Amino acid sequence: MDAGARELKEESGIEINPDRLLPFWFTSSSPNPNRVLLFSLNQDVIKELPPFTPNEEVSERGVIFGTKGLSDIMAFPLHVDAAQKFFSTVRDHGDIGYKKC
Numbered sequence: 001m002d003a004g005a006r007e008l009k010e011e012s013g014i015e016i017n018p019d020r021l022l023p024f025w026f027t028s029s030s031p032n033p034n035r036v037l038l039f040s041l042n043q044d045v046i047k048e049l050p051p052f053t054p055n056e057e058v059s060e061r062g063v064i065f066g067t068k069g070l071s072d073i074m075a076f077p078l079h080v081d082a083a084q085k086f087f088s089t090v091r092d093h094g095d096i097g098y099k100k101c
Helices: 002-012 077-087
Strands: 021-028 036-042 062-064 098-100
Touching (some): 036 077
Antiparallel strands (some): 021 036, 062 098
């Protein structure tokens, strides 16, 4: 889980405790399974996001509140799949899909 917390900080500036991450979904890319994606859930609520500066890996940061329109804005289909998988377990998430922050 250390790698997940480190990657989040590098790409978004958000710091979290890796000990508070829970495994959520593991999958591999297709049609060639040459990448393994490990999705985790943070047990802590992040009340305020630090300022964001675009970098060579990430051009914008946002928060996903639902699944509407995600395939139009997300770069990778497996990330859309992960969001859909998560929101299928959450009630009353509404129609809002994404908000830049």
